[in-house]
Amino acid sequence: MLNKIKFAxxxxxxxxxxKKDIEKFNAIPELRNLHKLFSExxxxxxxxxxxxxxxxxxxxxxxxxxxxxxxxxxxGAGAAIIAMxxxxxxxxTSLEQYQKCIDIAERIxxxxxxxxxxxxxxxxxVFQNSKISKYLYFSGYRNFPLSADVKYDxxxxxxxxxxxxxxxxxxxxxxDLINLLPYLKFGCKIFCDGRKKQVEIYERYLSDYVxxxxxxxxxxxxxxxxxxxxxxxxxxxxxxxxxxxTKKGYF
Ligand SMILES: C[S@@+](CC[C@H](N)C(=O)[O-])C[C@H]1O[C@@H](n2cnc3c(N)ncnc32)[C@H](O)[C@@H]1O
Numbered sequence: 001m002l003n004k005i006k007f008a009x010x011x012x013x014x015x016x017x018x019k020k021d022i023e024k025f026n027a028i029p030e031l032r033n034l035h036k037l038f039s040e041x042x043x044x045x046x047x048x049x050x051x052x053x054x055x056x057x058x059x060x061x062x063x064x065x066x067x068x069x070x071x072x073x074x075x076g077a078g079a080a081i082i083a084m085x086x087x088x089x090x091x092x093t094s095l096e097q098y099q100k101c102i103d104i105a106e107r108i109x110x111x112x113x114x115x116x117x118x119x120x121x122x123x124x125x126v127f128q129n130s131k132i133s134k135y136l137y138f139s140g141y142r143n144f145p146l147s148a149d150v151k152y153d154x155x156x157x158x159x160x161x162x163x164x165x166x167x168x169x170x171x172x173x174x175x176d177l178i179n180l181l182p183y184l185k186f187g188c189k190i191f192c193d194g195r196k197k198q199v200e201i202y203e204r205y206l207s208d209y210v211x212x213x214x215x216x217x218x219x220x221x222x223x224x225x226x227x228x229x230x231x232x233x234x235x236x237x238x239x240x241x242x243x244x245x246t247k248k249g250y251f
Contacts (some may be wrong), residue, residue, distance in 0.1 A: 018051065025054040034084055034110070038077035042196030043104050047077040048158065052193055052219050056156060059189055059221070060085035070094040071141060071176055072159020072193075073119055076105030082156070083113035092117045095141045097124040097160045120145055124160035126170060129178050132205045138175025139163075151185045158193040173198035177222075181209055182229055189213070190222040 014197075026032055031053065038047050048056070060082055066089060070079055073096035082092050094117055096102050102119050109117070122143035128136065139160050155177075162171040173195060184190075190210060199220045204211055209229070214221035224244055 021051045021054055021144070025050045028057070030053075030084060031057050031081065032053070035077060035081055035166055037082065037110070038075060038108055038191040041075060041108055042076075043075050043101075046074055046161070048074075048081070048193065049218060052191075052217075053077070053081050053191065055086045055214075055216075055219060055221075056191055057081055059191065060154065063154060063189055063204070064090075065152075065189075066090050067150055067152045068154040068156075069152045069180070070156040070158065071174065072096065072161065073105055074101055074159070075159075076101075076109050076117075078156060079105070079119075080113055083116040083152075087117050088116075090116060093120055093145055095120045095122045095144075095159065097122060097141065097163065118145075123168075124163045125171060126165070127175065129175065132178060132201075133174075136175075136201065137172055137177070138177065139170065140174060141149040143174070144179065146180075146183050150183065151186045151188075152180070152183055153185045155180065155184065155188060155190040156193070157190065157198070168216040173201055173235065175201070177202055177206065177210070181206070181224075184224045186224055187222040188227045190224070191220060192220045192222065194218060 012052040035050060035053050038044055056078060064087055068082055068086065068090060070082065073079055079092055079094045087093070096119065099121055102121055105119060120143065122141040124139055125142040126137050127140055128134065128138070141160060157174055157177065160174065162169060164170070165192065177190065202222065203212065208227050209224040209225055211225055212220060213223045
């Protein structure tokens with residue numbers, strides 16, 4: 001009986017919070033209108049949801065990041081929201097595996113926000129990091145625009161989407177955070193959309209370097225801890241030569 005009450009209370013709480021978030025979203029006209037611009041497109045079926053959009057908007061406003069990277073531009077809704085919420089000197093890099101999506105984003109993206117965002121085409125790929133685990137395969141982006149001079153202070157992980165490799169459907173947790181670690185500022189917020197399996201892996205293998213600061217049903221926010229990478233060799237960016245093509249999905 002007690003469990004039933006607890007369950008009902010949790011459900012009510014979730015419903016109530018969710019309703020409150022939508023009210024907050026609707027109370028910010030610039031956010032609502034920008035999201036609407038993208039959601040009205042015929043290709044909008046995978047755009048970021050309202051609650052996630054609200055949280056990303058708030059996090060950007062609260063943390064005022066200057067170097068932002070988004071994995072998974074899609075048709076550009078999230079990138080546009082980040083561009084709108086961030087200060088005028090912020091720079092956003094957004095990676096996308098499908099040229100089709102980049103073309104759609106180019107068509108929809110508000111001109112006044114466009115110069116803050118660099119769209120980077122990069123095929124998705126499968127890789128392994130044997131220092132993490134020789135049994136795990138990850139998806140990620142092949143062409144990472146990393147430079148020793150740039151440290152990111154805000155990351156959104158919302159891609160890559162599933163993809164075909166030959167006749168195989170590949171859907172794997174994103175492992176790019178492993179490769180990104182040396183390029184993140186301490187305190188950097190990492191917003192992960194959905195992708196529970198990936199969150200589990202980050203929690204398990206990267207717990208010295210990132211900690212969860214928010215866990216919601218649709219998203220998780222990590223923060224880069226202040227622990228230096230003492231074992232750089234463990235987390236050095238995966239050399240392109242090390243990317244392996246695999247036909248395996250989860251196992
Ligand atoms: C969840 S979506 C990314 C959403 C994006 N971050 C946003 O804020 O709207 C993940 C991936 O799905 C793929 N995708 C999204 N929309 C698509 C479309 N209309 N057609 C094909 N692929 C799409 C893209 O590769 C994208 O990176």
